[in-house]
Amino acid sequence: MINKPTYTLGDIMNRIGDSYRSDSEVVATVAQLLNSGRLRLNGQLAGRRVVVRPSLETFLHRVHS
Numbered sequence: 088m089i090n091k092p093t094y095t096l097g098d099i100m101n102r103i104g105d106s107y108r109s110d111s112e113v114v115a116t117v118a119q120l121l122n123s124g125r126l127r128l129n130g131q132l133a134g135r136r137v138v139v140r141p142s143l144e145t146f147l148h149r150v151h152s
Contacts, residue, residue: 093129114139 094102099117107113118137120126128135 093127093133095130096128096132099126099128 096117099120100113103116104113107116118139121128121135121137127133
C-alpha cells in the first residue's frame with residue numbers, strides 16, 4: 088500500500104495560492120484535490136470532505152473590498 092502525503096490546510100493553500108488569480112480558484116482547486124483523495128489533510132481536519140458553496144464568492148469579494 089502506498090501512503091499518500093498528508094498536509095495541513097495552510098500548507099496546501101500556501102503552496103498553490105501563488106499559482107492562481109483569485110482566492111475562489113484556490114479554494115475550488117483545494118476542494119477538488121481533497122475530495123478526490125489526491126491529497127489528504129492531517130490534524131483536526133483529517134478525513135473531512137470540503138464543500139464549497141456558491142455563497143463563498145460573495146464572502147471573498149467582501150473580504151477583499
